Amino acid sequence: MTNHALPSYLNADDLGPWGQYLKQIDRVTPHLGGLSRWVETLKRPKRILVVDVPIERDDGTIAHYEGYRVQHNMSRGPGKGGVRFHQDVTLSEVMALSAWMTVKNAAVNVPYGGAKGGIRVDPKTLSKGELQRLTRRYTSEISLIIGPTKDIPAPDVNTNEQVMAWMMDSYAMIEGNLSTGVVTGKPISMGGSLGRREATGRGVFVTGREAAAKRGVAIQGARIAIQGFGNVGGIAANMFADAGAKIIAVQDHTGTVVHQGGLNVAELHKHVAETGGVAGFAGAEATQDRDSFWGIESDILVPAALEQQITAKNAGQIRTKIILEGANGPTTPEADDILNEKDILIVPDVLCNAGGVTVSYFEWVQDFSSFFWSEEEINARLTRIMQDAFNSVWEVSQEKKVSLRTATFILACTRVLAAREVRGLYP
Numbered sequence: 561m562t563n564h565a566l567p568s569y570l571n572a573d574d575l576g577p578w579g580q581y582l583k584q585i586d587r588v589t590p591h592l593g594g595l596s597r598w599v600e601t602l603k604r605p606k607r608i609l610v611v612d613v614p615i616e617r618d619d620g621t622i623a624h625y626e627g628y629r630v631q632h633n634m635s636r637g638p639g640k641g642g643v644r645f646h647q648d649v650t651l652s653e654v655m656a657l658s659a660w661m662t663v664k665n666a667a668v669n670v671p672y673g674g675a676k677g678g679i680r681v682d683p684k685t686l687s688k689g690e691l692q693r694l695t696r697r698y699t700s701e702i703s704l705i706i707g708p709t710k711d712i713p714a715p716d717v718n719t720n721e722q723v724m725a726w727m728m729d730s731y732a733m734i735e736g737n738l739s740t741g742v743v744t745g746k747p748i749s750m751g752g753s754l755g756r757r758e759a760t761g762r763g764v765f766v767t768g769r770e771a772a773a774k775r776g777v778a779i780q781g782a783r784i785a786i787q788g789f790g791n792v793g794g795i796a797a798n799m800f801a802d803a804g805a806k807i808i809a810v811q812d813h814t815g816t817v818v819h820q821g822g823l824n825v826a827e828l829h830k831h832v833a834e835t836g837g838v839a840g841f842a843g844a845e846a847t848q849d850r851d852s853f854w855g856i857e858s859d860i861l862v863p864a865a866l867e868q869q870i871t872a873k874n875a876g877q878i879r880t881k882i883i884l885e886g887a888n889g890p891t892t893p894e895a896d897d898i899l900n901e902k903d904i905l906i907v908p909d910v911l912c913n914a915g916g917v918t919v920s921y922f923e924w925v926q927d928f929s930s931f932f933w934s935e936e937e938i939n940a941r942l943t944r945i946m947q948d949a950f951n952s953v954w955e956v957s958q959e960k961k962v963s964l965r966t967a968t969f970i971l972a973c974t975r976v977l978a979a980r981e982v983r984g985l986y987p
């Protein structure tokens with residue numbers, strides 16, 4: 561008998577991003593055949609760790625931050641997923657992000673379960689020393705459950721190679737030996753992989769190219785609007801611009817800049833590095849307010865910032881042919897319905913942004929074998945995996961007459977639950 565009760569730590573009236581994920585699971589369940597008897601497994605995380613992270617601030621005061629590591633599912637392998645430092649991080653969000661990792665890792669068939677972590681903090685309010693103390697204390701608190709064969713963190717919003725190096729070093733101090741494979745997204749000088757920094761944006765570009773071919777959209781000259789100009793959005797912008805597309809609009813947390821002839825992406829990167837955001841970029845011909853960004857006509861729209869950006873409120877305004885979800889969870893299920901109704905092709909997050917974790921997998925394999933690959937080899941393998949995953953999802957979507965999101969969930973959840981079934985339940 562299926563038990564639909566929610567875990568007691570959840571507030572049923574305000575499920576946030578976790579509620580968004582649960583609706584996605586409801587949509588895939590009818591397609592899971594006999595494996596649907598296991599579907600409750602996907603509706604509750606395997607393990608949740610909530611930690612207090614105290615640090616001494618530079619002025620001598622003690623500050624406390626709330627941190628999380630959620631291991632959603634480990635049926636197919638150790639947990640894998642990034643760590644986010646952001647002032648709006650919540651448990652519901654980290655649970656959803658960890659569950660999307662389960663689906664994503666299975667979609668591209670890397671041998672991992674899904675996990676994610678975060679700290680509710682605005683890192684821009686911390687000095688470099690404070691950030692290092694916060695990262696090290698957090699690593700120590702979650703060291704109970706992470707490890708190279710248990711759960712392997714990586715970068716996400718507002719974390720980077722430096723943060724990964726501190727995490728690796730803290731874990732090495734605790735364990736008394738250096739296991740570079742405990743985190744991925746590390747500096748190249750310390751067990752990192754060539755191509756990891758660019759991998760998520762490259763995956764967005766590769767799946768975007770496949771989707772464009774299906775829809776008859778030429779990349780050369782295509783008008784592209786991007787929300788988020790960080791690791792994912794910024795690199796995707798470079799790759800589309802290099803392929804001849806025009807980046808006509810970019811929005812980040814500071815503002816929105818527009819140029820119908822195409823923004824100069826290299827100059828925009830320079831401006832962001834100097835000022836912290838796109839606002840005030842001299843190369844823009846216009847600016848837009850936050851909400852009207854969604855109404856800008858484009859051929860391809862790339863949400864690459866945060867979740868729940870495209871909602872029932874703004875989905876009706878969107879005028880594009882293809883949406884590439886660089887961000888995790890940018891589209892609510894209600895917005896999904898509106899966009900599908902408008903025949904906009906959505907390449908879902910759990911497929912579109914899987915390039916990052918794919919090269920994280922390469923990094924982990926390289927760390928274990930202490931044998932490092934060339935960048936050409938990495939990019940070629942990444943491209944092949946992303947193209948194959950896109951084409952498998954496309955076939956399922958055609959065969960079952962479902963969206964690419966539901967098709968990706970069908971492929972991935974079938975893999976996860978088949979592993980669960982064959983492993984069995986008893987210790």
Ligand SMILES: NC(=O)C1=CN([C@@H]2O[C@H](COP(=O)(O)OP(=O)(O)OC[C@H]3O[C@@H](n4cnc5c(N)ncnc54)[C@H](O)[C@@H]3O)[C@@H](O)[C@H]2O)C=CC1
Nearest residue numbers: 717718760788789790791792812813864865887888913916
């Ligand atoms: N870094 C990675 O390898 C991966 C990241 N992702 C997802 O991609 C998204 C972006 O991550 P990263 O690029 O790594 O983060 P990042 O920290 O490098 O950049 C985030 C970008 O989003 C913008 N942003 C933040 N709040 C915003 C708002 N309210 N409105 C508009 N823009 C806003 C920031 O200004 C910045 O440009 C997240 O959803 C993340 O989970 C997914 C897969 C892998």
Ligand SMILES: O=C(O)CCC(=O)C(=O)O
Nearest residue numbers: 641642714716916917920
């Ligand atoms: O590289 C990784 O391990 C995970 C990246 C991540 O957090 C994501 O895909 O959302």
